[in-house]
Every structure is written in C-alpha cells, then in structure tokens.
Amino acid sequence: xxxxxxxxxxxxxPEGENLVLxxxxxxxxxxxxxxxxxxxxxxxxxxxxxxSSQREQTSGRLNASLDKSxxxxxxxxxxxxxxDSATYLCAVIGTYKYxxxxxxxxxxxx
Amino acid sequence: xxxxxxxxxTLVQPVGSPLSLECTVEGTSNPNLYWYRQAAGxxxxxxxxSVGIGQISSEVPQNLSASRPQDRQFILSSKKLLLSDxxxxxxxxxxxxQETQYFGPGTRLLVL
Numbered sequence: 526x527x528x529x530x531x532x533x534x535x536x537x538x539p540e541g542e543n544l545v546l547x548x549x550x551x552x553x554x555x556x557x558x559x560x561x562x563x564x565x566x567x568x569x570x571x572x573x574x575x576x577s578s579q580r581e582q583t584s585g586r587l588n589a590s591l592d593k594s595x596x597x598x599x600x601x602x603x604x605x606x607x608x609d610s611a612t613y614l615c616a617v618i619g620t621y622k623y624x625x626x627x628x629x630x631x632x633x634x635x
Numbered sequence: 636x637x638x639x640x641x642x643x644x645t646l647v648q649p650v651g652s653p654l655s656l657e658c659t660v661e662g663t664s665n666p667n668l669y670w671y672r673q674a675a676g677x678x679x680x681x682x683x684x685s686v687g688i689g690q691i692s693s694e695v696p697q698n699l700s701a702s703r704p705q706d707r708q709f710i711l712s713s714k715k716l717l718l719s720d721x722x723x724x725x726x727x728x729x730x731x732x733q734e735t736q737y738f739g740p741g742t743r744l745l746v747l
Contacts, residue, residue, distance in 0.1 A: 557735070566743065567740070618735070622681050622694070623669075623727075
C-alpha cells in the first residue's frame with residue numbers, strides 16, 4: 526500500500542529565504558508526481574507535475590525534483606515571499622488514484 | 636477548454652440529515668470522475684471514482700455513496716450525515732485513459 530509522507534509538517538521562515546519541502550513515498554511504481562498549493566479554505570492549485578521519466582520540473586521560483594528509486598521528491602522555493610504562505614501538498618499518481626501526503630504548512634514572515 | 640464546477644461551496648447540516656453534493660464538468664466527454672475528502676488534520680483521501688455512467692468504484696467503506704446519472708455529472712450523497720462526515724470535499728476529473736487529474740473548487744461541509 527502506497528504511503529506518502531511530507532516533512533516538515535509546518536515551517537516558518539523569514540522572507541527571502543530559500544527553502545526545501547520534502548515528500549517521500551513507499552512504492553516507486555508511480556506514474557507521475559504532482560505538487561499542489563492549498564490556501565486556507567480553498568481548493569488545490571497545481572504547481573508542478575513531474576512525469577515518472579523526468580527528474581525535475583521548474584516554474585519561476587519553484588523547482589521540483591523526483592527520485593523514484595529512493596522514493597523522494599523535493600520542492601525548492603527560491604527567495605520566499607509572504608504570498609507563498611500556504612499548505613503544500615505532494616501527490617503520487619497511480620491508476621485512477623492520487624495519493625496525497627498530509628502537507629507542509631508554510632508561513633513566510635515579512 | 637474544460638471547467639469543473641462544484642456546489643454548494645459551503646454547507647452546514649445537522650447530524651442525521653441527508654446530503655447531496657454535485658459536481659459537473661464542461662468542455663469534455665467521457666471523463667473519469669473522482670470524489671476526495673479532506674478531514675480535519677488528515678490528508679486528502681479518494682472516496683469514489685467513475686469511469687463511465689453508472690460505474691462507481693468505492694475506495695473506502697463509509698457513510699457516503701456516489702452516483703453518475705449523466706456523463707459529466709457526479710453526485711456525492713448520504714442518507715444520514717454523521718459528525719465524522721465533516722470535511723472538505725473535492726471533485727476531480729481526468730481525460731479517459733490519462734492519469735492527470737484536474738480539481739474543482741471544493742465544498743466545505745460542517746455537520747453539527
């Protein structure tokens with residue numbers, strides 16, 4: 526059974542810091558992995574989708590990497606801003622199913 | 636382009652009352668449809684998925700049921716709500732045969 530873990534559960538950093546969010550999964554037989562952002566009381570905003578054949582994806586200040594063999598993905602946020610404050614979720618993608626981690630709650634202090 | 640709608644956005648219901656949440660997709664045909672729930676302090680969990688009209692697969696045993704009366708309509712129901720049914724419910728769709736899912740805005744349900 527696939528299990529997805531995100532560490533840390535919560536993170537508070539001063540504005541401008543570079544930071545790394547971690548996602549680990551137990552079964553490397555995945556199709557893809559996707560990172561989302563969730564603002565309080567809101568739905569999901571897709572940030573980056575990494576296909577299983579890829580090692581990383583970049584969008585602006587965000588960079589996500591995927592190492593299937595070790596069951597790990599990281600989301601790197603450069604030069605963090607208060608507007609980045611949200612919960613970040615990773616999801617491993619299998620047949621008919623997204624399996625989500627419990628998220629990292631990020632707060633960027635001005 | 637494709638759009639997914641969910642309603643209502645927020646719902647407060649007493650324990651024991653019925654529930655009906657609706658999800659519709661526009662701009663595509665024969666989508667796969669999904670219901671997820673995010674309970675307080677827990678991650679998003681897949682509840683049901685459907686690969687066609689009248690075809691529903693349940694992932695976890697629970698107090699809820701799902702139906703797909705039309706190609707692009709997915710309904711989540713309960714005959715009698717429990718306190719533990721409170722949470723944030725997300726509907727999603729994918730192109731048939733593809734894994735990437737697209738999520739709706741969600742419905743926040745509070746059972747009192």
